Amino acid sequence: MKLTRRSFVGAAAPALVGAQSANDAIRAAFIGVGNRGSYLLRHSLAVPGVRVAAVCDVQEDRAQAAAEVAGEKGHAAKAYYDYRKLLDDARTFDAVIIATPVNTHQEIAVAALAAGKHVYLEKPMALTPDECLAIVTASKAAKGILQVGFQLRFDPRRRAAMDFIHGGGIGKVLFMQGFRHGGDLPRNTPWYFDRTVSGDNIVEQACHILDLMTWAVDQSPLRVFGSGGINLYRDIPPGRTTMDNYAVIYEYPGDVRLVFSHIYFDPPGFTGIKERVFGSIGAVDLARAEFHERANRGAVKLEVPNEGENSTYLSLKAFYENARAGRKPPLNDADSALRSTLVAMMGRKAIYERRIVTWDEIAR
Template identity: 30%
Template sequence: MPSSPQVYLTLVWVIIFVWEDLSLLVLLFLVVVWGLSGLDRIRFGIIGTGARGSHYGFLLSREYREDAEVVALCDSNPIRLRNVREMLGLNAKLFTDYRDLLALDDVDAVIITTPDYTHAEIAIASLEAGKDVLCEKPIATTVKGCREVLDAVKRSDRTFMTGFVLRYNRVFSTIKKMVSEGEIGSLKLVTSIDNRQGADYFRRWHRFRKNSGGLLVHKSCHSLDVINWVVDSEPVRVSAFGGNDVYVPGKWRGERCLTCKWKRECPEYIDLRSPRLSKLYLEPEKFDGYIRDVCVWTSEKDTCDNATVIIEYANGVRATYTLCLFTPYTSRQMSFIGDGGKLEVDEAKRQIILYPNYSSDVKTQKIGEERGGHGGGDMGLINDFLTAIREGKKPLASAEAGSLSVLLGLAAIKSIREGRTIELKEME
């Protein structure tokens, strides 16, 4: 953290004792107060400056000016790095190697938004460098990676947070509260459906399990974490079915959207020439050759575009989770059923309906819109991270929660590939 305010206060009293000119004293007092205002700001380094990293940079530099300062940015692509600094209007130091950023004494905390397979390595190095860490989900893409991150967190005295924004979205925090307070009695059954217009995952690095762990890890970890959080018990076994059935070669076949002759017909066409996407992806492509608009139909891929997962928990609760990446709309829809009633949740509508057993007194609750992204979850996440750093307490979205959701996703993939039920203890 920055220097102690006591140093500045001591300086003030010395000046007051020595000088008697009132105008000078007032001027000096104002200067020192101005200096003190920035002393408790947490200084951030953002590692990874793609869409997610630049969004964090935007929030910190616009919404948290009194609490935080972005002092360093890191990206393996120097063109994107410079573009993002310019887009955000920052005076941050630039690095293409995260180790150089971690060597800075004036970086207190880091946010990791690099491709998933790099998260564990960078998170561990950040903790060992004495930095507080906000790591985007998933915290790792392998069982070994999860174990190593948890071990590093235990060895460290720094704060570690997983980027589970849904825990800070009032739709889901309200559900957690209602179930915990027994409004549907004892929870018995959970159903969850992720409806996604998910073609974008199949034109990016996410389409390979070696990069993302698979979409049941990269994408599903959000909903799986909500289920784990609300059920409040350890998952015991998992059985899953899934495959890639829609994003396969068909009528439209090109190499990339930018040069495709079917761009006016294809429903999944994306135009990288927009100002923001051009700065983030099209211009940086000249350096590393990473193509952001690969054809979703012809691209190689080894992850699923749909899956159904069945989970059994130690407390007897059973859950079904369905991922569909080719729906015409995007929304999480969940139901929580107890022996005293049922809760139905629609994330897009920001609506919760309570159906009590043996009663017609149905109650509908609308949750107001909130700014900042993910239904207010992004800013809630940052608020909790800042508080956890300052007060030295464990954040709501912990490393353990991050690890458990990854293990569930990996167990589901293993079940699909091997055609059998997977005991979670096999994943340890």
């Protein structure tokens, strides 16, 4: 069968192969221990049955600091400064957690999968549709599982809201609305502002909300139009190529529309996120797990199992359980992550080319 992006999206997930017995500790290796990687490391140290065996970063001080953090919890983690050297020692670990800049995802993820390891790869999947396809192709042939860091799928409130939507609680989905306003990104991480490294903000940042909205309808969009640019932070920081504002309108099958906007120069009072799904009976706020019926004024709080638990912890816990026992495909599996990353890339293309872009163009 010819492997295309389209054939993966929506295809049945293959049976998963457990690396070891359900009782064995799972040995984890971390590649990229900056902002996100060190957060993933801390949460992994709290997951029962996980041993941190190795950490790697091209910045030696970061690798050493991460090894110390693991050491304080009694884990003997070896520090590496080149991921290829770490993979040369592949017998010493079972799972690889990758949290490096987006332009390195394809190379590192494909190598880790080829080494027979389970892979937790941070979102977005990669920089381009072709890179994403290369990762998913590698994962289909791999012994290990691939899970992607769309951890908001494990957020208890959003998950309860999604169950409510999928159970017909809001009736037929009609319209979705999202925004994400949070001030500009931290200037101490230069690659955030280079779209050849990050994939630009709609891919690197907004992929989370686009993932949730696509999950709500569980379909790929038909087409998108968008507009965006740099209106305030021109050359701030110097050389900036990532947008500081944009808006996109997606059309999904069934005449469902999604409107999403993203602004980086919002004043503090306007900071926040909005994730709303409107249906024929009422609308749900995903982040609050609140249902607003059209016929009645006021919000009804949905029942939220595990409310307050950290989504990243839950996502990692699912990954390690899955890697250990081959339980079931995770909520943020390779197929859903591919689709959501492509949804973001489709919006990026529409903005850059100032035209309507169809799903068929991106998922050739």
